[in-house]
Amino acid sequence: MSLLLGVYQFSGGFYIFAKAELAQYLIAHAWHKNLQSDKQHKPWPWADTHPVAELIIKDKSWYVLAGASARNLAFAPTHISSTPEPGKKVTA
Numbered sequence: 153m154s155l156l157l158g159v160y161q162f163s164g165g166f167y168i169f170a171k172a173e174l175a176q177y178l179i180a181h182a183w184h185k186n187l188q189s190d191k192q193h194k195p196w197p198w199a200d201t202h203p204v205a206e207l208i209i210k211d212k213s214w215y216v217l218a219g220a221s222a223r224n225l226a227f228a229p230t231h232i233s234s235t236p237e238p239g240k241k242v243t244a
Contacts, residue, residue, distance in 0.1 A: 175227050179203055179215045192218075200224075204231050205238035 178195040183203035185193040192202040201224045205216040216238060220230040236242045 172227075176215075179217070179228060183215050201230075203228075 175195065182193040182195040183206060186203060194202050200221075201217045201219050203215045204218045207214045207216055207229060215228050217224045217228045217230050218233065220232045224230045231238060
């Protein structure tokens with residue numbers, strides 16, 4: 153019985169880790185599709201966001217998602233929709 157409980161606990165943690173890794177892969181894939189076309193591609197069909205930029209600092213990179221909601225922040229840094237798009241020149 154305790155072995156089954158241990159397997160259950162381990163599999164729950166593995167599921168969350170696997171889901172997070174898959175989400176990062178899908179976000180990266182959507183970003184690269186965005187670069188190849190003028191259309192915004194969602195990372196998964198039911199997503200309410202899409203990647204708008206890639207943030208690179210030294211040897212680390214993150215994809216930035218549109219819309220600063222808690223749901224989007226769970227996956228990546230976000231861009232507030234009422235501010236200029238990343239890479240646009242603006243006057244303060």
